[in-house]
Amino acid sequence: MQCTDFEQLLDVEYGQRGTTQREMFEADAEAFCIGEFLKEQRLQAGLTQKELAAQVGTRANTISRIERGYSNVSLASIFQIFAGMGKKVAVTLL
DSSP, X not given: OOOSSHHHHHHHHHOSTTSHHHHHHHHHHHHHHHHHHHHHXXXXXXXXXXXHHHHHTSOHHHHHHHHTTOSOXXXXXXXXXXXXXXXXXXXXXX
8 A cells, every 4th residue: 555645545544535434534533633632621721520520510421531532522512611621612614
């Protein structure tokens, strides 16, 4: 397999954009990125998952699932969670 860029590698490994397998990969990758960013911000704020959960009115295992990329989190939930850390979320549509 000879790929010249990352997009070609994704095409080979997960199929062309628009295929079910590629769409599932893209969704999983986005969930992972959101989770990693949340974890980074939570740690910078000096909060445990339990403390953050208490501030936003949810359970620690919900925060854990989001951080591990295992939860299909809504935009409203993202706003609420980051607000619990004193942060604002801006959305950019591309």
